[in-house]
Amino acid sequence: MTQRDDGFIYDDKIIYGYKYMNIDFIEPDKNCNQCDSINDYCCFECEHIQVKNKHPNSKYTDDCQWIIKEGTDDTTEKYSYDDYQVVYTDKDNNTWLVFKTFI
Numbered sequence: 377m378t379q380r381d382d383g384f385i386y387d388d389k390i391i392y393g394y395k396y397m398n399i400d401f402i403e404p405d406k407n408c409n410q411c412d413s414i415n416d417y418c419c420f421e422c423e424h425i426q427v428k429n430k431h432p433n434s435k436y437t438d439d440c441q442w443i444i445k446e447g448t449d450d451t452t453e454k455y456s457y458d459d460y461q462v463v464y465t466d467k468d469n470n471t472w473l474v475f476k477t478f479i
């Protein structure tokens with residue numbers, strides 16, 4: 377473990393004020409020959425694209441973890457590429473609620 381005092385190693389420096397990101401939303405790309413939809417494996421390239429679409433300010437640490445700014449709500453973050461908001465309501469049952477643009 378290289379995490380110290382809630383800091384993360386990024387670009388050989390320790391950065392603070394970040395938390396591990398929830399990456400449950402990542403899905404294998406059926407059109408990608410590196411991903412494996414059957415085993416729910418998403419290759420790094422597709423993972424990277426999906427993470428950056430959702431959280432443009434996320435960072436990939438030297439410890440191979442996705443992190444985002446503390447205080448960012450990564451369960452209700454609005455997708456940047458459409459007008460939907462997805463709320464993870466029930467982790468155990470994999471239930472998602474999808475809302476069209478909140479007013």
Ligand SMILES: [Zn+2]
Nearest residue numbers: 408411419422
């Ligand atoms: Zn892929």
